[in-house]
Each structure stands twice: as C-alpha cells, then as structure tokens.
Amino acid sequence: MSAAIQKILFLLKQKGPTPLQPIADALSMTTMGARGHLKRLEQDTLVAFEDRSQGPGRPARHWFLTEAGHQRFGDRHPDLTLQLLDSLEATLGTEGMSALLLHRQAQQQQQYQTELGQLEGEERLQALATLRHQEGYMARLEPQGEGWLLIEDHCPICAAAKRCQGFCQGELELFRLLLAPQWQVDRTEHLLSEGQRCCYSIKPSSA
Template identity: 30%
Template sequence: MKNSSDTSRGRGEGRAAAEARFEEPADGTTRDRVMSSILHHGPSTAGDLAERLGLTPAAVRRHLSALSENGQVASREERVFGPRGRGRPSRVFFLTDAGRADYYTAYDELAITALKQLAAAAGPDALAKVAQARVDDIEERYRGMRAARPAQDPAQTLAECLSAGGYVATIEPGPAGQQICQHNCPVAEVAKVFPELCDVETRLFSELLGSNVQRLATIAHGDGVCTTHVPVDVEITRRRIAADPPSTSTVG
C-alpha cells in the first residue's frame, strides 16, 4: 500500500513528465529560434516568445538565461503602447551587438575600410553620394509599391518596403502618431562608423511620408531597434483624403 508521500512524489513526477512534453531541450537550435523571433518581432517578453514558438514560459526563460549569460541577449523594463495607450511596464528581451553579429557578414569590415579610403581620397562629398545611392534604391522600391497599392497606409507601405530590403520593419502605435520599427539593419556595423547613412535614410522617410519624422533610436547607436516617429498629422491627412477625395469634375 502506497503512503501519502509516495502518492505526492508520483504526482510530482507526473507533472514534470507532462511539462517536459511541451518543452524543447535547451539546445542551440531552439535558442536560434528564440533569437530569430526577437530579431523579426523586436524586443519581446518571455510570454510573447513562448506563444510564438509553442514553448512554455519556463522553457523560454531558460533559453533567455543562457543567451544572457552568453552576452547575446539583454533585457530592460519597457512600457508598451497599445490601443488603449501606455501599458504597464514589462521586461522585454532584445539582441545585443554580440547577438546580432551572427546575422552580419565579414563584408561589414570590408565596406568600412572601403568607405574610409573613399572619404580620404575623394572627400566627404563622395561619401554623401554613396549614402544617397543606397536610399535611392529604397525610394525606387517604395514608389513602385505605392503605385501598386495607393490606398494602403504610406507608413505601412514604407515598412513593407524596408522589410523587402532586409530591415524587418513593422508599424507600432506610439504617442501622437505611429512608429516605424526596424528590427534589423543590414548596415548597422557600417553606420556606427558612418552615421551619415542613418541621417540620409531619415531624410528620405520625411520626404516619402510628407512629414517631419523623428528618429528616436538606432541599432547603430546601440539601441535594440531603429525607431522612427511618424507624427499623427500624416494619418489624419491620409484618412481625410480617403474619406473625401478631391473632385476631378469640372463645371462648364
């Protein structure tokens, strides 16, 4: 006959076995999935990651702990904006420079060396032309997408355009407007040395959206996400035009 301690131990072992069926082993593959999810969705809570990856929060926290010890992930308290405004602070996890290094290539160092030599030989104007040529490609892609989807929110179109170029961009609600969040930056390592790349990109956003946007954070500066604030007046103007388009008829 089993005593109560045997019964309790059996139940505990049963719970552990049940939980194990829903938790993946702490292997590199799963940690890669955790890092990839943060890269594509931006700073995330353990609960967000668990839901996306089909893991238990306990399993995700173990992976995050290991990644933190390796210096690939860090965390901070952050208030999240939602449909009802500013939410409660939550602990979010984001990739560090070391974590992002896996997504960059050895070409970064080559590009930095080449741009340094170009600036030394031809002056700052030559560097400005290189920076402008890079955003010209973004502008061309954006205008093609806008022509195909004229009714879409311009900021959303820009985010999709940036994602097509490897920036993994999303639109998030923010105070008095929207925020374009670029969760990856293919030129982040280069932009650390040549911030002109970020400046030219920000000016392009203002031109394309018809508003004085503000760059709040950049990966090159050490932030987890490149964040650009788009004032609310852009949304208001777009909605007004959509609701009451200008008349093209003439009175004769």
C-alpha cells in the same frame, strides 16, 4: 538550431530585454522549458540576462541578445564595407563622400517610388514597411495615437552606418520625401544613439 531557439533569438531581437514569462508565452511552453532553452543560449554566449528592480519584491530577470547573438542576423560583410568606405573617403574626400551619399539616396528614392507607385495613406505606409522588411530591416508598422510607428528591429548596414552617419540621416530624409506632404516623419529612437532599434513616428501633417 531548433525552431524554439530561433524563435527566442527573433523575439529578443525584436523586443529587446524580455522577462521569462513572455518568452514562455511566445513559445507556448512552460517557464521551465523556456528557461532550459535560454540556459543553452547563454552557454553559447548568444544571450545574457540582467536583473531589474521593479518596486517591492524580487528583481525581474530580463534576457537580451549579446553581440554574438545580434551577429546571428547578419551584417552584410562589415569588414569589407568599412574598408571600402575608408578607400572611398581617401579617394574622394569629404565632399566627394557627401555627393556619393546623395546619389545613393536619390537612387533609393527612385527605386522606392517605383515600388510604392500611386499608393496613398495607410497602404503606402504598409508598402514601405514591407519593402524595408524585404531588405533585411525587420521592419513593421504599429498604430500610435493619430499616426503610426515604423519600427526597424535590425540594421543590415550597421557597420557602414557606424562609420558614416550620413547613411542614417539619408534614411530619415528618404522617408520624409517619400511620405510628403501627407505625413510628417520624425526619428524617435536610434540604434546608434544607444537605442534598441530605429523607430520613426509618422503622423498626418495636419495633426
């Protein structure tokens, strides 16, 4: 797979539905060249498009990843994950599963806290985003008003999260524990609630 093709897939994963011109700009090539790459990806069923009306004039064509395109980024053996979760719930019951998720969250908190150490302020946020990126979440931090937006463009445990929403709730609680009392954390976009990705608004507690 060429570097240009890989860059298109990464861009669409990160940005969601995107018009042709920004794709061409990101590749530093003409729209004709970018369209050729997109057509090849469309033939491979990795991307598709939709035409969006934006007022008078022709609708703007937006390109996006198909399910097959998203799977290019991996999902940590989803079938095995689902089988294991089903077996665990059958063995432990609902209360046992809840206890297991709490134990996992406590382990994550300890691990992250060790990595973050005594870092504070923006350095702590950047370090957290780096940790999440290393774990496959394609995480990045962007300034937003008086605070920040933690964006996770990919979920490497998506299959497990779909099966058990406790993973998602545990993630939000983990961030709140790690960033308290300086920061207030709220989820503003959720991949499993028809969002393009998961996003977390992080604001100073006094704001």
